[in-house]
Amino acid sequence: MSNIVKGSDMSNYVTTGMSVGVAKKANRDGITSKFVVFTVQDEDGGFAGSVRHIMFEEDLFPGAIQLLGKYKMLNDQGQPVQDAKGGYPINMKALKSSEDAEAFSRYLRVPGGMVMNYRLKKGSCYANDIDGNRVKDGRNQDVTKEVIPVFVQVKFFMVDEGGKMTPNYANKMGLEERGDRLERQFYREPVNAVVIPPSGTPVNDTNAAPQKQGTGDPF
Numbered sequence: 318m319s320n321i322v323k324g325s326d327m328s329n330y331v332t333t334g335m336s337v338g339v340a341k342k343a344n345r346d347g348i349t350s351k352f353v354v355f356t357v358q359d360e361d362g363g364f365a366g367s368v369r370h371i372m373f374e375e376d377l378f379p380g381a382i383q384l385l386g387k388y389k390m391l392n393d394q395g396q397p398v399q400d401a402k403g404g405y406p407i408n409m410k411a412l413k414s415s416e417d418a419e420a421f422s423r424y425l426r427v428p429g430g431m432v433m434n435y436r437l438k439k440g441s442c443y444a445n446d447i448d449g450n451r452v453k454d455g456r457n458q459d460v461t462k463e464v465i466p467v468f469v470q471v472k473f474f475m476v477d478e479g480g481k482m483t484p485n486y487a488n489k490m491g492l493e494e495r496g497d498r499l500e501r502q503f504y505r506e507p508v509n510a511v512v513i514p515p516s517g518t519p520v521n522d523t524n525a526a527p528q529k530q531g532t533g534d535p536f
Contacts, residue, residue, distance in 0.1 A: 324429025324471030435496030
């Protein structure tokens with residue numbers, strides 16, 4: 318007989334920061350992506366590192382990004398501050414004490430939130446930023462990944478007689494769904510991809526035309 322264990326009995330995360338971002342390039346459908354990057358941390362993690370979790374405009378409630386725009390951090394001249402990624406950090410203290418706090422309450426604490434590993438379906442891939450530019454590490458080398466950490470939300474685990482735990486995820490917050498979305502957006506190019514030039518002679522991607530390079534993590 319199976320038992321049920323709530324995800325919130327095992328792990329909970331809280332949001333410690335938000336930033337609003339806009340892609341510089343339109344996608345293949347002609348849409349310029351807008352998104353929010355949430356910085357979340359294990360509620361009981363003490364000194365555990367934080368995790369960056371991206372949600373695109375279509376995944377949030379209607380008008381969420383416009384509403385967050387009211388709470389952008391400002392400099393001494395009253396102009397919005399930009400972070401190293403080009404995003405606009407949100408003044409969390411102002412947001413939490415505002416009339417709009419209730420609208421964002423669901424994003425401030427994530428019961429059952431946890432980080433799981435997702436293996437990229439294309440194998441080892443170059444990391445790219447929101448605009449498709451390759452990401453560089455501190456030594457100016459291309460960042461490649463085969464397995465990526467994914468922030469998920471587990472509603473409950475089904476535990477069978479053998480102790481195997483099968484997660485049941487919150488809507489749109491499952492490992493496969495989130496991992497696939499991140500792979501399509503931020504790990505588009507396999508390391509061993511082959512391109513076919515007009516002459517029909519295949520060459521390894523290292524011989525292709527150089528690309529503009531992004532730095533840091535994908536988002």
